[in-house]
Amino acid sequence: MSVAYEIPAADALCISYPLALIKDSPRPEAAKKFIAYLDSDKAAGVFKSFGFIVLSYPPTK
DSSP states (O other): OOOSOOOOGGGOOOOOOOOOOOTTOSOHHHHHHHHHHHTSHHHHHHHHHTTOOOOOOOOOO
16 A cells, blocks of 8 residues: 555544444344454554554443
């Protein structure tokens, strides 16, 4: 991959990717495990390796 243009951090937009477990999920336990993985240190490492900034937040119940 090559970078055509890099936006300075001070000028960059803050983009977030919301995630939620839907009420009528056909596989709620699998979805919960996936969400837990995405919130793990292992996933944070993957995100960071691709240039994402990982935010910390209190878990919701």
